[in-house]
Amino acid sequence: MCAYDGTNFPGWQSQVRANAIQDVIEKRLAEIFGEPVRIYGSGRTDSGVHAHAQVFHFDAAWTHGVKKMLAAFRSGLPPEIQVKSVQAVADDFHARFNATGKRYEYRIQLGPSDPFERLYCWSVFRPLDLAAMKAAASILRGRHDFSAFTALNGSEREDSVRDLRRLDVVKRGRSLRIVAEADGFLYKMMRSLAGVLVSVGEGKLTPARVREILASKERTARVLTAPPRGLFLTKVYYP
Amino acid sequence: MCAYDGTNFPGWQSQVRANAIQDVIEKRLAEIFGEPVRIYGSGRTDSGVHAHAQVFHFDAAWTHGVKKMLAAFRSGLPPEIQVKSVQAVADDFHARFNATGKRYEYRIQLGPSDPFERLYCWSVFRPLDLAAMKAAASILRGRHDFSAFTALNGSEREDSVRDLRRLDVVKRGRSLRIVAEADGFLYKMMRSLAGVLVSVGEGKLTPARVREILASKERTARVLTAPPRGLFLTKVYYP
Numbered sequence: 001m002c003a004y005d006g007t008n009f010p011g012w013q014s015q016v017r018a019n020a021i022q023d024v025i026e027k028r029l030a031e032i033f034g035e036p037v038r039i040y041g042s043g044r045t046d047s048g049v050h051a052h053a054q055v056f057h058f059d060a061a062w063t064h065g066v067k068k069m070l071a072a073f074r075s076g077l078p079p080e081i082q083v084k085s086v087q088a089v090a091d092d093f094h095a096r097f098n099a100t101g102k103r104y105e106y107r108i109q110l111g112p113s114d115p116f117e118r119l120y121c122w123s124v125f126r127p128l129d130l131a132a133m134k135a136a137a138s139i140l141r142g143r144h145d146f147s148a149f150t151a152l153n154g155s156e157r158e159d160s161v162r163d164l165r166r167l168d169v170v171k172r173g174r175s176l177r178i179v180a181e182a183d184g185f186l187y188k189m190m191r192s193l194a195g196v197l198v199s200v201g202e203g204k205l206t207p208a209r210v211r212e213i214l215a216s217k218e219r220t221a222r223v224l225t226a227p228p229r230g231l232f233l234t235k236v237y238y239p
Numbered sequence: 240m241c242a243y244d245g246t247n248f249p250g251w252q253s254q255v256r257a258n259a260i261q262d263v264i265e266k267r268l269a270e271i272f273g274e275p276v277r278i279y280g281s282g283r284t285d286s287g288v289h290a291h292a293q294v295f296h297f298d299a300a301w302t303h304g305v306k307k308m309l310a311a312f313r314s315g316l317p318p319e320i321q322v323k324s325v326q327a328v329a330d331d332f333h334a335r336f337n338a339t340g341k342r343y344e345y346r347i348q349l350g351p352s353d354p355f356e357r358l359y360c361w362s363v364f365r366p367l368d369l370a371a372m373k374a375a376a377s378i379l380r381g382r383h384d385f386s387a388f389t390a391l392n393g394s395e396r397e398d399s400v401r402d403l404r405r406l407d408v409v410k411r412g413r414s415l416r417i418v419a420e421a422d423g424f425l426y427k428m429m430r431s432l433a434g435v436l437v438s439v440g441e442g443k444l445t446p447a448r449v450r451e452i453l454a455s456k457e458r459t460a461r462v463l464t465a466p467p468r469g470l471f472l473t474k475v476y477y478p
Contacts, residue, residue, distance in 0.1 A: 003353070003354050003355075004354055005354040005355055005357065050354075050355070074351055079352055079354065079357040079362075080354050080357065081354060082351060082352065082353065082354050084351075112313055112321060112323075113318055113321065114242070114321065115242050115243055115244040115289075115318065115319050115320060115321050116242075116244055116289070116359060118244065118318040118319065119358075120355060123318075
């Protein structure tokens with residue numbers, strides 16, 4: 001399990017230019033094992049998106065225990081990436097296919113932007129109507145076709161039905177968090193949900209309009225994609 | 240009064256390449272006033288050092304009140320720099336010459352480094368002996384010639400006596416803060432104090448050795464300069 005600050009990376013998934021988070025971890029593993037080791041993440045995160053708890057697995061012959069594996073990671077990764085724990089798993093474990101759900105958090109800062117939070121939240125200066133945001137969230141919660149909340153067009157999509165088990169708007173002081181949990185998330189779904197909830201908070205959309213957008217199953221320009229810097233993958237669930 | 244994340248800046252003080260924090264604020268003021276406006280900070284901060292509360296003053300004809308001045312700053316500065324408050328002062332107020340003291344905080348993170356703290360603390364993996372650090376701090380506290388804790392050599396220095404009114408080592412969970420307050424700080428003094436206290440915590444120096452270094456009034460290689468990213472200017476005092 002690992003955490004990363006995605007600010008300086010083009011995302012999780014391996015890139016042609018070999019500078020994605022996956023590439024950096026694989027490079028370290030190649031140093032440790034003396035041969036290429038492929039890792040499999042629970043899913044991609046976009047360029048600039050962060051993780052507190054991304055899960056990945058790999059197959060390799062290692063006889064020195066998990067503690068030494070963890071130490072080997074710690075000594076050789078850049079400060080943006082931290083392997084937090086290592087555990088041995090069954091041969092047939094797959095970080096992506098065995099995942100039963102994920103939790104994301106989207107962080108918003110209200111009022112003037114704080115220099116020390118600038119990389120880790122979306123700063124929204126205008127006051128937000130929290131009650132309206134919560135009303136919209138309760139409409140979005142549940143099992144729906146979330147086609148209107150993904151960035152892919154119809155031809156690229158497979159099944160777009162997801163069970164959004166949790167969608168909470170939590171305010172503490174000047175910090176607002178949108179916490180979502182689902183069996184899976186479509187491409188840019190979490191940032192689209194955050195964008196729409198902020199639009200509702202600003203009065204640009206009503207909860208009733210959100211209900212129509214959801215039912216339309218069509219992505220429109222009314223659905224804003226919130227910037228990546230506020231998004232954190234916070235948990236991957238396994239049986 | 241302003242806060243800034245110093246990570247991407249060559250320090251507070253105006254530079255030939257005009258990209259210091261002072262330069263950026265002056266550029267914004269030139270846009271607001273339509274003419275060059277010089278600002279005067281309470282003191283410099285080095286490249287990479289942060290501030291929660293740097294104070295600067297400037298002379299300009301502004302008739303729209305402090306609230307509009309603040310708004311004008313807010314709309315035109317990069318996210319790393321935040322003007323937190325503006326107030327009208329007496330004609331003879333000088334941010335540097337009127338300052339009676341400053342407070343700095345140096346932040347250390349114990350154990351494995353956290354990706355989201357990487358720009359704002361010094362990560363120290365080895366366990367630190369807190370009692371020894373506190374003993375060394377009590378030796379350094381008070382009115383002394385701090386020549387051994389500055390980076391300048393003798394010929395460049397004026398008076399090196401400073402009244403270190405406070406030097407506390409505060410631990411909370413994995414976060415360790417060194418808080419210092421003095422009538423003034425010599426060049427790199429705070430980072431040298433932090434470096435020495437960490438050396439004591441690691442057992443590389445004893446408190447008795449720190450007493451000798453202080454008395455010697457000579458900078459030696461035993462005095463480590465802690466990295467700038469952990470340092471924050473947190474308060475400037477005025478009468």
